[in-house]
Amino acid sequence: MATFPTPPRWMRRGPLREGAFRPNLHDERTASLIGTALGIAFTVCFVTGFISHELQLQRPPTWLPLPTHPVWFYRFTQGLHVATGLAAIPLLLAKLWTVYPRLFSWPPVKSLLNALERLSIGVLVACAVFELVTGLLNIAQWYPWHFPFTATHFWIAWIAFGSLLLHVAIKAPAIARGLRNRPAPDAEGALAAADGADADGATVPEAASARRGTVSRRVLMGSTAFAVLAVTATTIGQSVTSLRWLDFLGVRSPHDGPQEVPINRTAAQAGVVASAFHPDWALEVDGPRPYRLSLAELRAMPQYHSRLPIACVEGWSVDADWEGVRLRDLLARAGIPTGSLIRIISLEKVGYGQTVMQHEYADDPATLLALKLNGETLSIDHGYPARVIAPARPGVLQTKWVQRLELIIL
Ligand SMILES: Nc1nc2c(c(=O)[nH]1)N[C@H]1C(S)=C(S)[C@@H](COP(=O)(O)O)O[C@H]1N2
Ligand SMILES: [Mo]
Secondary structure, eight states: OTTSOOOOGGGGSGGGSTTOSOGGGSBHHHHHHHHHHHHHHHHHHHHHHHHHHHHTSSSOOTTSOOOOOSTTHHHHHHHHHHHHHHHHHHHHHHHHHHHGGGGGOSSSOSSHHHHHHHHHHHHHHHHHHHHHHHHHHHHTTOOOSSSOHHHHHHHHHHHHHHHHHHHHHHHHHHHHHHHHOOOOGGGOOBHHHHTTOSOOGGGSOHHHHHHHHHHHHHHHHHHHHHHHHHHHHTTGGGTOGGGGGGOSSOSSOTTOSGGGSOOSSOHHHHTOHHHHHOTTOEEEEESSSOEEEEHHHHHHSOOEEEEEEEEOTTSOEEEEEEEEEEHHHHHHHTTOOTTOEEEEEESOOSTTSEEEEOHHHHTOTTOEEEEEETTEEOOGGGTTTOEEEOTTOOGGGSOSSEEEEEEEOO
């Protein structure tokens, strides 16, 4: 390391002067501990995000089972996705703060391999920041950009996760050292020093430096843990109903809406008020024996109860009592065999107006064309006169204001 040229004079002033970086806050151990927590959060977030993405595909890959039970499966995975994504925000900030002295290591690159490694970290940081920012803005339903959120968030996640794996592989020895070694107070090595930069705590008396350093690291770890806890506690109530009272920062509060279920898009926004209230509304079912049924005729069919959650991709979820006709009874009446792929068409002509339902859901006895919610006729904003509710499905596929069911012939 001694053979490296010293940094230019302008880099040795102000915040970059010798000894500016407090070794104990920027060392291997701090970076490894915070990095491990961040790595776990990112991995859980990646896996749950992948599940959510696949469940929303019209044709999920055949190797992926489509679980309808437990009925809270998607509620759980998507709640976890949003919770780990939110927790990753303070963790990423702390981690970046721990390692930022490395930005100023001198010389900027030491070899081709080192240049590639630094480039991969640049990609990792950029993608991680992108994922957390777009995810956060998406749960706030604010889209100040012109690219499709879902596809972009999905593909950048792969790049982020790939560069995370590469980073962990490259740093494995340092991470292992950092996690294993409870450094003796005087043996704490600065990341920056290890990197050949100019941080050098030698000017501070050793004992004082050690004492200050230990306290500071504890403060850093403590405040990071507190920030993670605070973010989680004040948002987790949007999916964990028993912690609802703590949900100060969640975007949607469960039960906050008519009939104790939130609304993402109202009938007025969807432009369906007139057609949904139209006295001639009838459900059309298209199969080998197509038919139409008025609302009165639907109500005259055998009615079933299902207790199922609405679990929005944005992280909020809530259980509700649904009552209506079994979807499979409606399909059978049109001569549609079990095992069929179904298209659901709403009165709404844009947005989520058309969805595809795989046979795992269509054939499940819990899946309803719901006419009632929590004991009352569906409110107009919850999909009057009829909406679909199926177990363990992303909320976005629980189509409201249903007009027509069709057999998809492949
Ligand atoms: N036709 C239609 N159905 C829809 C939507 C929509 O915008 N239009 N929003 C979906 C989304 S994103 C969610 S989370 C749930 C919300 O249902 P709720 O409004 O009853 O809470 O409905 C889904 N069904
Ligand atoms: Mo949603």
